[in-house]
Amino acid sequence: MARVNTQQLEVPNKIYCSWQDMLEILAQFSHVPVAMINRLNQHQLDVFCCNHNIDNPIRVGDTFALGEDHFCETTLKTDSILVVPDRNLDPKWQQLSKPLTAKTQSYLGIPLHWPNGTPFGTLSILDNKINHFKISIRELLSVFKDSVEAQLTVIYQNQKLQLVNKELHSRIQNRTVELANLSYQLDKESTKRKQLEREIHYQQHHDTGSGLLNAKAWELETNRIVNQADLHNQEVSVFYLGISNGQRIQIDMGAETLDQIIKQIKDKLGELGPKTQLSARPRSNDIAFTLLSNNDNKNYDAIIRHIMDVTSQDFDVPSGKVRLQVYVGASISHPQRNPQNMALTVQAYQAMQNARESGKRILFYDDNQIEGGTKLNRLESYFIESIRDNAIKLFYQPQIAIKNGQWHSASTSIRWDHPILGNVSELSISQLCDQPEIADALCHFMVRKSIYIAKQWRAIKPHFRVAIKLNACQLASKDLAMYLHLWLKEAQIPGEALEIEVSEKQLFANESTLQATLEQISSLGINLTLCDFGHGHASFSYLKHSPFKRIKIDKSFTDNLQHSSEDRSFLHSLMQITTRLGLDTVLTGVESKEQEQWLLQFDTPYAEGKKYHGPMTRKDFEQFLYKQSEINQH
Known part of the structure; x- marks a missing residue:
């Protein structure tokens, strides 16, 4: 597999702009004139991106030759963070012939790497005065380093995928001749292939035996229809038909025979209403229908008589004819967007179960008739009922x-x-x-x-x-x-x-x-x-650039305020950045007076926790x- 040449990788404009924003924030937060990202070439370091401070003498495209042991080169050689508070007091740096800029007196830098370990360059800030670079500044530099290297990983992996795709494309071309020789065998397997394609096509939303919607798709589509009906003064009804001897038919005559019976029921019933109709097979022995009608154009008695007439007929099977034992449950939506409407399918199923247990051929859903033990899913049904x-x-x-x-x-x-x-x-x-x-x-x-x-x-x-x-x-x-x-x-x-x-x-x-x-x-x-x-x-x-106007900082940061100086420094930096972005900040989980005192130091506008109520x-x-x-x- 071809290797990725990191020297040839380009940084997309969107990522470059995010680096530019980051360097502006870094320079403002650290109060320094220069914040920059350098990229390593064969014989030099190029200034790849830098802040736009008026006091910044460095420009994109400037170069620093290798071999002169300046700050950035030393950062790359040691492969670690380099802190120089005052080069004039450090013998190692006093005689530095080219300290990046003529006025550079202090330096803070950290190396950047591609995900394969190859150096990309350095992330650094320069100051024209003595600067010991507070812990919060160093931590923020490390945070930005992680962000940059994460984006370098995306660039690297994208190029790697392109190379892999190129190799795969070559292999596919080489296999074209071989695939042509397999056409005869593929013809022999066409019947089996068509069956597999049918299963793949229907497996997500359809029952493969009957071609009707499966349980999940039926519930989602029914709820979508319910939401629309509430807005247009329409009514939704669900009829759930359970074939009590379906299991016996399947055992004695096979699953395909039961599939054919389900299809015959669907064909004989036809369109039950003048408007939208869904047909589904939620379970192997059941068939269900969802109907949409205007409140002034409904005739449930006629629909029920039609269902009773059709399901009382004999159905053709390979061995002759068979008579079904069918029980029907019905549920009708309530006006004014009642939350109960979102459970119509469950209610119709429950009514069918009650009809079977009581020996009645059809029952409409009634809250008073539904016992806790007959619920399809007690937790879900109780929750809907509680809402x-x-x-x-x-x-x-x-x-x-x-x-x-x-x-x-x-x-x-x-x-x-x-x-x-x-x-x-x-x-x-x-x-x-x-x-x-x-x-x-x-x-x-x-x-x-x-x-x-x-x-x-x-x-x-x-x-x-x-x-x-x-x-x-x-x-x-x-x-x-x-x-x-x-x-x-x-x-x-x-x-x-x-x-x-x-x-x-x-x-x-x-x-x-x-x-x-x-x-x-x-x-x-x-x-x-x-x-x-x-x-x-x-x-x-x-x-x-997001639509969010406020952030609530996770309570884990509040929990560690009294015990971790690193968390305090990081939180302080984080809040200063969000303030600069114009976001309101809320600290959660405040439980003590001591935690509140820390928040006052951070100039936090809002808080939430048991300390208040x-x-x-x-x-x-x-x-x-x-x-x-x-x-x-x-």
């Missing part, structure tokens, strides 16, 4: 303006205490919200509740905000921005009354799919906050808000 019944409790924790102790906004968390399951952990709730239908239902519940609460509390304290945290699955909903616009308009409050938090880890695991939604949300005036910040997922270049009910929070408002008035 519908307003049994999910929201708790609120204040965010404090440290300088004056004023409550600035409220972070929202959820509690679920179920009468049967007991207190359900946040981890279990988080796992439930990986399912789109449950994630959407909880998202809509929290957003509408928070908008209502924000309206009430802004009457007590103007400009107050309510913050909710949404995961990637909830933000992936294409209709989220539309619903936010409608609900804010309905409540007659501005977007700034609401704050949406997104974790740094989830954002950058799903950045490409979430970017459009985040920009739409930001355009509504809603504040976007990047929370759990500080673990290296977000680059400073991204933050500079833990999560509390709406009633308790409101009482504190009233008290603070009364104090301010006096």
